[in-house]
Amino acid sequence: MPTSITLANLSYRTPDGQTLFEGLDLSFGPQRTGLIGRNGTGKTTILKLITGELTPSGGQITVSGTLGVLRQSVQVTPGTTLAQALGIAEALARLERLDAGTGSLDDAAEADWTLTARLSSALAQTGLPDLDPHRPLATLSGGQRTRLALAALLIEEPDMILLDEPTNNLDADGRAAVADVLSGWRGGAIVVSHDRELLRRMDVIVELTTLGAKTYGGNWDHYAERKALELAAAEHNLAAAERKVVEIDRRIQAQAERKAKKDAAGTRKAAKGDIPRIVLGGMKRRAEETSGENARLAGRMRGDAAEAASEARAQIEILQPLSVKLAPTNLPTGKTIVDVKELTGGPDAGNPIIRNLSFTVVGPERVAITGANGSGKTSLLRLLTGELSPVSGTARILGSFAMLDQTVSILDPRETIRDNYRRLNPDEDENACRSALARFMFRADAALKVVGTLSGGEMLRAGLAATIGGRTPPQLLILDEPTNHLDISAIEAVEAGLKAYDGALLVVSHDRALLGNIGVEREIVLGDD
Structure with missing residues (x-):
């Protein structure tokens, strides 16, 4: 039977009673699904x-x-070896006993003679050297x-x-190893991720929203294109439906005004005594019947239009995209904002991780600091901001800056959020504070x-508001892995804020x-000679 996972009419409520989803129908086949x-x-x-x-509700x-x-x-417990982490300790011990001539007949019968070759292949595919399986896991x-978990x-x-x-938390090589493993995977895969580069390796995208789940x-890239078209169509339908409600309301109002004028004219004529009483009674009855029928018809029309608008509105998840305008930093194009010369240093002065590094950032440049995990990226930022003292050389920021x-x-x-903003921007009044925060939603x-109650995306957005959202944003913004653990909509909001910023950027990511x-x-x- 082909590999498959089927969720039928699935519901789940958290222990505190929150409903995450209800009546969810999804299926996953032998392809890579993001x-x-x-x-x-x-x-x-x-x-x-x-x-x-977990058990479904x-x-x-x-x-x-x-x-x-x-x-x-990957949890590390004292004494755990690589073989144990890989789940092959017993099978490997059986092969070692057979190689040493101490194995039993049961060992020979149950031996996996392909294990050693498969281990070497798995380590190579995940970018690991041919590690000793008896090595402690804690040394990695x-x-x-x-x-290793991929292996x-x-x-x-x-x-x-x-x-x-x-x-999450992998360097460029580690991310590439994950992507390569998935690219070569011949079975099914379900990948929860906010890594857009990794999602480009998928065959199918399933999106979970407050409206349910949808498969693309x-x-x-295909998902993003389809999603944009769907959103544009839904917004067009909503706008048309809301215009119809307004038009019907206008027509109802106009009709009511015409009837009021006609009734007033009839009342004046009746007051003059020109119309017999019996005729007046018939006219009044017919007017009331017509008025009632018109009101019922108008009510049905407006109800239908309002329902159509409600249905159109339900097709759009309420998300407010971030679009901001920031005050200029007035950073001149030719000004050197970061100057690093022959810098050597790090947390351990006796064994500095940064050695003889030199570079400059001039004007509103946007510069990335990259390198393998452990190459000293965060240490470099700490040396730049003065949190660490260099062993030798200099690291200077020649202007105002903020670091997130x-x-x-x-x-x-x-x-x-408001109190943090006022503390970090003491020269700004309450109106300026509220205006800046509003720009960041x-x-x-x-x-x-x-x-402390904010999500990761909200917290970073609040940090951006407090640092670059004021009247005098810093000329340099330093960011250390700003999007770790953020979802894609939060990342896109951060990107929108950074696009609006006209100062220099120094980004570790x-x-x-x-x-x-x-x-x-x-x-x-870093780490590249």
Whole structure:
């Protein structure tokens, strides 16, 4: 039977009673499916329901074939070896006993003689060297552990693999390894991801929204094109339906005004006594009947038009795209804003990770700092901002700047968005504060949310508002992995804010789509001689 997963009339409610989805019908076949949607729509929940980690509130899940799962993080317990993490410790020990001449007949009968070759192939496919399987797992970096988990899937060879944000926290090489594994995968795959480059490797995109789930054949680019056309059509239908409601209301009002004038004229004529009473009674009865029929007809027309407008409105998920205009930074084109000369340093002064690095950023340049995990990207930013002192050389920022790290630590999580803004922009009054926050979609009471309660996307948006949204934005904005753990709509909002900023950008990121969309012009690769 072909590999498949079917969700029929599926419902799930969280322990606190929140309904994530209801009556959901979805099917996954032997192709690569990208599962996308805003954070909180239930993507990871669907994977856990498929694997049986969670129990649905209603409906059925049918799985045909074997499943393999790649988690968002690989847990490390003391003493765990690579072989144990790969799930091959027992099979490998059996082969080692046979090689040593101490194996039993049962060992010989159950031996997997292809295991060693498959292990080497899996490590190579995931970009890992031929590691000793008895090596402690704790000696691998986080990125290497993710690659090892991928290798475990290749060794296991399940019919369907489930991957939850597989490229989070991976460097460019790690992301490429995940993409290569998926490109060569011949079974089915369900990939929850916000990585648009990875989603370009998919055969099918399934989008989860507050309106339900919809399947789009093709990769991310095909989905984005179809989605834009659908949204434009839905917005056109909504505008037409709302215009019809307004037109019917106008016609009803005009008719009411004409009737009022006619009734007034009849009343004046009757007052003069020109019309017999019996005729007046008939005229009044016919007028009331006509008026009632007209009112019923107008009511039906307006009800039908309002229902059509409501149906059109229901086809559009209410999302407000971010489109902002920011004050200019007045950064001259020829001004050097970052000057690094023969810089050596890092957290361990005795073994500096940055050595003899020199570069400049001139004018409103947009520059990316890239390199493998552990190459010193964040250390470089700490040296630039003065958080670390260099061993030798200099690192200078020659103008105003602000920095947003992965946790947006510039914001106090105990304060409201509004209070954080006022603290970081003490020279601006309440009107300027509210105006700046509104440009980043924090209007009215939304500006009074406590930062610690915000989603990742909201927090980064609040950080952008507080740093570049004011009357005098800094001439340089430094970003350290700004889009980790953000969904695509949040990433696009961040991109919109950065596009509106006319100062210099220094960005640490492995997100190639982000770098392209915000206009990065140059790349400084650490660890590249």
